[in-house]
Amino acid sequence: MGIQIPWLLVCVSTVxxxxxxxxxxxxxxxxxxxxxxxxxxxxxxxxKGNVFVKEFQDKVTAQVMNTADPLVGRDIASISATELAAAENPARARRWFLF
Structure with a gap:
């Protein structure tokens, strides 16, 4: 019986x-x-899918660069107070309508 099991396994696996x-x-x-x-x-x-992804990626990159904060990547100590005030978005600064 012990000799038959490996041969059975070999036969079944080779089908x-x-x-x-x-x-x-x-x-x-x-x-x-x-x-x-x-x-x-x-x-x-x-x-074709790769071409679409590449074109879409370029469009998204352009949108992100257009809407990015101009002060990103600059040293904080080198930014003047007037540049900070100009870059600040007043609509985003007001979060509470009542206060």
Missing amino acids: PIFMTYTKMKRMDAREMHEIQMRVKYHSEYWK
Whole structure:
């Protein structure tokens, strides 16, 4: 009984490999063409998607740079009081309507 278990495991595990091998041998030109077109469409789809992502990323980067705080990245000690007052957004400073 102990000798039969490994052989049974080997036989069961090699069945999918054998089925795949025989399917590859029986594959006709139409199936090969379908697979090739599927791979081609998939690669073209991702290529178009990458172009869209790159263009969208450039637009978002431009928007962020246009709306960014002009004082970001500067040393605090080098910013004058007039620049701080000019950069401060008065609409954002007022949070309470009653006080």
